[in-house]
Amino acid sequence: MNAQLFVKSLYECVDNKDLNILSEKMDEAVYFKFANSEAVTGKAAVLEANRGFFASIKSMRHEISNVWLQGSDVICNGKVHYTRLDDSLCSAAFATILTVNNNKITNYLIYADVSSL
Secondary structure, eight states: OOHHHHHHHHHHHHHTTOHHHHHHHEEEEEEEEETTSOOEESHHHHHHHHHHHHHTEEEEEEEEEEEEEETTEEEEEEEEEEEETTSOEEEEEEEEEEEEETTEEEEEEEEEOOTTO
């Protein structure tokens, strides 16, 4: 697996709020944890969590700084820039750890301080 391309593709669909492509990237039993939100398990629950978050912001854009591959784990970090619904801006550093098996995300952990949103 090309970790750089996988991360680029993942964050393109996230930045575009494309739940269909995001769904294709996840295993049915995916475990998802975003910032301080409660963790959820299962593709339907993860998509619903993302749908809710996507609705809470106008847009976002991720800048990836680094990508590492360690076995089946893909780790990346960078900065995410949000546009709130009132058009004000907010940025945050983030790190994501993905476990990828058979090109499907089985573990999806996002660490970021989004309290200012």
